[in-house]
Amino acid sequence: QRALPQRPEDVGCEESFQEYVQRRTAEFNAHTRKRPRDDRLWLEYAAFQDQALGDAAGSRQASRAGQEKKLAILERATAQNPQSEALWGEYLRLAGDLLPPEQVEDLWDATLQTLPHSARLWLQFIGWRRSVFSLYSQMETRYLYSKCLRRLAAYRQQTIRSRDEVAVQDRAGPSADLEAEGTRLDAQVVQCEEHLLRVFYE
Missing domain, CATH: 1.20.58 (Methane Monooxygenase Hydroxylase; Chain G, domain 1)
Structure with a gap:
């Protein structure tokens, strides 16, 4: 069973939001290397980019940067899982919002x-x-x-x-x-x- 993501307030030590994002990103990268065929894991990694924006979520520039990170993650995901309807669907939905x-x-x-x-x-x-x-x-x-x-x-x-x-x-x-x-x-x-x-x- 996959452990729930830990937020800064959930861990026992002092951890800044930036450190939390860095830790979770490292964890997602490690997990996707171990389980590259896990569609759900890739989708969770992409969705995490919204949380990673933190206080910058209201900024249009930061929001677009977050969406572009999602797109890059899902591009990697579809390369690993070329037969996944779920990953292609989400990748192309985002592409429709960002690309010509x-x-x-x-x-x-x-x-x-x-x-x-x-x-x-x-x-x-x-x-x-x-x-x-x-x-x-x-x-x-x-x-x-x-x-x-x-x-x-x-x-x-x-x-x-x-x-x-x-x-x-x-x-x-x-x-x-x-x-x-x-x-x-x-x-x-x-x-x-x-x-x-x-x-x-x-």
């Missing part, structure tokens, strides 16, 4: 090539694109939803073929895993179809 739209779109394109079957990321991408006035068009949005559905359908077919091949070999465990993955994909397809229908009726 053209650069963010390039990041999205690269991410969706890595995870083409993630409905969660497709829907987040489409939502981001719709929020950027210079990039939004209803026709393009419909096209992206259709592209998402095609990608998911192709991956679903691949999953079915893999499941059938495993079933022929009478290996129940992997077959059950593939069946569960297929069920998850079916739910994602339905979700995308619902979003697409809403766009058609806008």
Whole structure:
């Protein structure tokens, strides 16, 4: 069980806020080196940057610096965990707030090539694109939803073929895993179809 972060007032010795931030940063760095695949740990490390601002939290400049630190942490996290929807989603959400739209779109394109079957990321991408006035068009949005559905359908077919091949070999465990993955994909397809229908009726 992961120990709760200790604040300066929680420790027995005198510790300034700056020393506390330095200590926690060193701890996060050590933990992420030991557990680089721990998505939750990386997200906690990124979230800690808000607390690390301390009294400077109200400063726009300090706040942006904190967000940029978060982005750098999550960039490291996605490099260690290229298949993590949660890490990519948070990284790209922050990128959308900090970087020019053209650069963010390039990041999205690269991410969706890595995870083409993630409905969660497709829907987040489409939502981001719709929020950027210079990039939004209803026709393009419909096209992206259709592209998402095609990608998911192709991956679903691949999953079915893999499941059938495993079933022929009478290996129940992997077959059950593939069946569960297929069920998850079916739910994602339905979700995308619902979003697409809403766009058609806008």
